[in-house]
Amino acid sequence: MTQRAGVVEPPLLEPDDTAGAATSSGGRRLPRGRSATSLTPTSGLGLGVALLWFSLLVLIPLTAVLVQASEGGWSAYWDALRSPQTLAALRLTVGQAILVTAVNVFMGTAIAWVLVRDHFPGKQVLEVVIDIPLALPTIVAGLVLLSLYGPSSPLGVNWANTSVAVFLAFLFVTLPFIVRTVQPVLLEIEPEVEEAAASLGATQFTIFRRVILPSLTPAIASGAALSFCRAISEYGSLVLLSGNLPYSTEVASVRILSYIEGDKLTEAAAVASILLIVALVVIVTLDVISRRVARYG
């Protein structure tokens, strides 16, 4: 929901580096021993309490999903995933998520470009508009899209309960991710480099492709990973919009929900484990990308 939700975080520095980074601009780096950053009894206790809470709230419940998914062994796990209705839901979810991510790679970069390089009255409003999809409660997002693309649409279209609705909902909720990862990188690119390329006779397209795009690639990749992850896990905005029709507009998270409602927790956990694994892969990918960027600038 945050403006920064889609932003690649700089990797966590070592506490010693932190002091170095803070003082490198002005003063000398303080010589300090390792003891300054190792745990004291108080901070050790704090870490214990924090880890206990984090485990109770996040780690144990998420582990429970994986344990529940393996309850019936591999064959039950695969059977749950291979049931035609689940397979259709997974196929729709992944397919639309890929499609939406592709649109976002293009539109997100274009929006970031306009926000950074273009100047026109009302641009500040667009800054807020970009973040609205993450800030709105997802159920409200569904209602919002329904008003323009549903049965009483002023455009005369009715895409409610079709796969276009799934596409639109994904597109809406993933709007900020690539914009917010690309924007800060674009801000830091020196205009001199582009001017130099232009003075050497490069066309605008060549400048974009050879000079700008390479430095944007890690940011676009992180944004795309976040956008894909968010799309496949989306639920709230589809409830009112897509009708959740089996084999046609039912997505993975709706499938999980109907398994839960039918008290089939093992099947629910099997589908959930897929979403969980994708989330883990995305988190690790982002960590790797941010470390690479930090290392190679």
Add this chain to the structure above:
Amino acid sequence: MGDTAVSRTTTQWTLRVLVVGYLTLLVIWPVALVARETFAHGLAPVLDALRQPEVIFAFELTLSAAFWAVVINTIFGVGISLLLVRYTFPGRRTLNALVDLPLAVSPVVVGLALVLVYSGRTGWLGGSLEQVGLKVIYAPPGIILATAFVSMPLVIREVVPVLQEIGTEQEQAASSLGASGLQTFVRITLPAIRWALLYGVVLSLARSLGEFGAVKIVSGGVAMRTQTATLLVEERYQQFGAVNSIIAYTAAFILALIAVLALVVVTSFRPDKGTPR
């Protein structure tokens, strides 16, 4: 340079029109339509809707769950940020990556995960908790847990970079002058991170008020008992009749208003405005 300048202007205009058009169709117009629909019959039906006991109850429940979730996330968030930035311990990097997990996991998976552990009937811990009189699933504690789960990383993500930036010199100076750990935190660290903390709290609050999927699974959504504002929107929209419809739109409008206000507060008061990290 004449031709280049002309083609640059053309590209600029094409992109500008494309982007503004795209955002209008995807966000601006639909949001405006919901606002118009809410007030289509004037203010009176909206005010009537706000006086319905179910609506009042849903918003009260939502506010109290969000309040507790934000309190928990603030204490936990500041604590874990300090630990991550100021100390070294085994597993620190893993913990740093894992605290982002709640933002990446589907709300439905969050709900399922909590049910598997805290359900009184089948959960790992739920049975024992129910024996000591604490019902979690289908009750307010479950709503608080689900809300705290989904908004957990927001405070941490705001506070960690600021802690890294301010460094430890002042804190060391304070403690070398004899300040206790608590004094150093209250006098030095807290003032330095106060804006980041405030943004984190505002973002958590907005996220907490709007949570839907995870809360739907853990709460059961029974009107006047466990139905939060977002669940009320869903239920009333799916029922027939003008009264239900206006209630759904009114609740949705208020939720949207809070979300947009939180957004405006954060974007306009952030000191590094225009250069999101």
